[in-house]
Amino acid sequence: MHVIFLLTGLAAILLVLLDAFQTVILPRRPSGQFRLTRLFYVATWRPWRWFASRIRASRKRETALSIYGPVSLVFLVALWAGSLILGFALIFYGLHSPFLDPMGAPQAGADFRSDIYVSGTTLFTLGLGDVQPHSRWARALIVCESGIGLAFVAVVIGYFPVLYGAFSRREVNISLLDARAGTPPSAAELLRRHAFEGGPEVMIVLLAEWERWAAELLESHISYPLLCYFRSQHTNQSWLGALTAVLDTCALVVSSVGGRTGRQAQLTFAMARHALVDLSQVFDLAPLAPAVDRLPEPSFRLLHDLLCQVGVRVARDDASQVRLREMRALYEPYSECLSRYLSMPMPPFVSERPRKDNWQTVAKVQSETVAASQVLHPLTGSHPHEHEEEEEHHIF
Numbered sequence: 001m002h003v004i005f006l007l008t009g010l011a012a013i014l015l016v017l018l019d020a021f022q023t024v025i026l027p028r029r030p031s032g033q034f035r036l037t038r039l040f041y042v043a044t045w046r047p048w049r050w051f052a053s054r055i056r057a058s059r060k061r062e063t064a065l066s067i068y069g070p071v072s073l074v075f076l077v078a079l080w081a082g083s084l085i086l087g088f089a090l091i092f093y094g095l096h097s098p099f100l101d102p103m104g105a106p107q108a109g110a111d112f113r114s115d116i117y118v119s120g121t122t123l124f125t126l127g128l129g130d131v132q133p134h135s136r137w138a139r140a141l142i143v144c145e146s147g148i149g150l151a152f153v154a155v156v157i158g159y160f161p162v163l164y165g166a167f168s169r170r171e172v173n174i175s176l177l178d179a180r181a182g183t184p185p186s187a188a189e190l191l192r193r194h195a196f197e198g199g200p201e202v203m204i205v206l207l208a209e210w211e212r213w214a215a216e217l218l219e220s221h222i223s224y225p226l227l228c229y230f231r232s233q234h235t236n237q238s239w240l241g242a243l244t245a246v247l248d249t250c251a252l253v254v255s256s257v258g259g260r261t262g263r264q265a266q267l268t269f270a271m272a273r274h275a276l277v278d279l280s281q282v283f284d285l286a287p288l289a290p291a292v293d294r295l296p297e298p299s300f301r302l303l304h305d306l307l308c309q310v311g312v313r314v315a316r317d318d319a320s321q322v323r324l325r326e327m328r329a330l331y332e333p334y335s336e337c338l339s340r341y342l343s344m345p346m347p348p349f350v351s352e353r354p355r356k357d358n359w360q361t362v363a364k365v366q367s368e369t370v371a372a373s374q375v376l377h378p379l380t381g382s383h384p385h386e387h388e389e390e391e392e393h394h395i396f
Contacts, residue, residue, distance in 0.1 A: 006094025012087035016080050017148075024159050029222045029282060036083070040076055041226070044068075049343055062235040065343055069229040073163070076226075077156055084152070085123055088145050089115040098138040099131045118142075123149040166220040167230050173213045174232055174242045180206070184236045187248035188303045188350035191257070195310035203253075203261045210246045211268040217243070218275035225282045228342060238344040244335045245347045247272050248328075255323035256315045257307075273331045280334045285341055287333030294332070295324075295349040303350040 052064040092115040182189035250269035
C-alpha cells in the first residue's frame with residue numbers, strides 16, 4: 001500500500017512539473033488531452049459561463065465574465081502548488097513518514113497530516129525546523145522540494161508580467177479601432193471613415209498594422225491560451241470582435257472594392273484567418289455555421305448605399321457577391337464557434353442603428369461632471385471631487 005502512495009505522489013509531481021513547463025515556459029501550443037491546465041479550464045469555464053449567462057443586466061454579466069480570466073490564473077497557480085504539496089506528502093507517507101517529532105524522537109507510525117505540513121513548509125521554503133527528516137531519502141526529498149519551491153515562485157513571478165504585457169499590447173489596437181471603425185467595430189464604418197483624400201494610403205498602413213497584430217495575437221495566445229479569456233475594458237469591445245471586423249473589411253475590399261488596398265487586404269486576411277483558425281483548434285472547437293446571416297441582401301444594399309454616399313465604389317454584380325460569400329465562409333464558422341464558446345458577440349457587418357463611439361461617451365460624461373463640479377463648488381461649497389465615484393461608475 002505504501003508503494004502505491006509513493007508512486008502516486010511521484011506521478012502527481014511529474015504531472016504538475018510537465019504541465020507548468022508546457023503552460024509557462026514552452027513557447028508553442030501545448031499538447032495532450034489530459035494536461036492539468038486543460039482539465040482545469042474545461043471544468044471551470046462552462047459552469048462560470050452558465051452562471052454569468054443567468055445575469056440579466058448586460059454590464060454586470062460582462063463584469064462577471066471578465067473576472068474569470070484573472071481569477072482562473074490565481075486558482076491555476078494555487079492548483080499547481082497544492083498538487084506539488086500533495087505529491088511530496090504522498091511520497092513521505094510512502095516512506096513511512098521519516099521525520100522526528102518536536103521532542104526529537106521518531107514518530108510512532110505514519111502520520112499523513114504531518115507529511116502535508118512538512119511538504120507545505122518545505123515547498124514555500126519556510127524552514128521552521130520543528131519536524132526534521134531522519135533518513136537520507138527524506139533529506140534528499142526535502143532539498144529537492146525546496147529547490148522546486150524556489151523555482152516555482154520564480155516562474156510565477158515572471159509569468160504574470162508576461163501575460164499582462166501581452167494583454168496590454170493586444171488591447172492597444174482594439175482601443176485605436178474604436179474611433180476608426182465605430183463601436184462595436186464594423187467593416188462598413190471602417191471603410192466609410194477612411195473615404196477621404198489619401199484614405200487608401202491610410203488604409204494600407206492600417207491593414208498592415210493589423211496584419212502584424214494578428215501575428216502577435218497568434219503567437220501570444222497560442223503559447224498562453226488563457227489570454228483568450230481576458231476581456232476588453234468595454235462591453236462592446238473584444239479581441240474576437242475586432243479580429244472579425246478586420247476580416248470583414250479585408251473580404252469586402254478584396255471581393256467588391258479593390259483598388260490600391262487590395263493586396264494588403266489579402267495579406268491581412270490570410271494572417272487574421274490563420275490566427276482565428278488556430279485559436280479555435282486550441283480549444284478543440286468545430287467550426288459552426290452562423291445562426292443568422294450577418295450580411296443578408298437588405299444589409300448589403302444598405303452597405304452599398306452608405307459607401308457610395310461617401311465616394312467608395314462597391315461592386316454589386318453577382319460575381320463579386322459570390323466572391324464575398326466564399327471569403328466569408330473561410331472565417332465566419334471559426335468566429336462563430338469562438339463567439340459561442342467565449343460568450344463574445346460577433347460584430348455587425350454593417351451597423352443599421354447609429355451608436356456613439358466609446359471615446360465620445362466617456363468624453364461626454366467627463367465634461368458634464370467637470371462642468372457640474374465647477375458650478376456647484378463655488379455656489380454650495382461642496383467638494384469638487386465628490387462626484388468622482390459616480391463618474392467612474394458611468395464610465396466603466
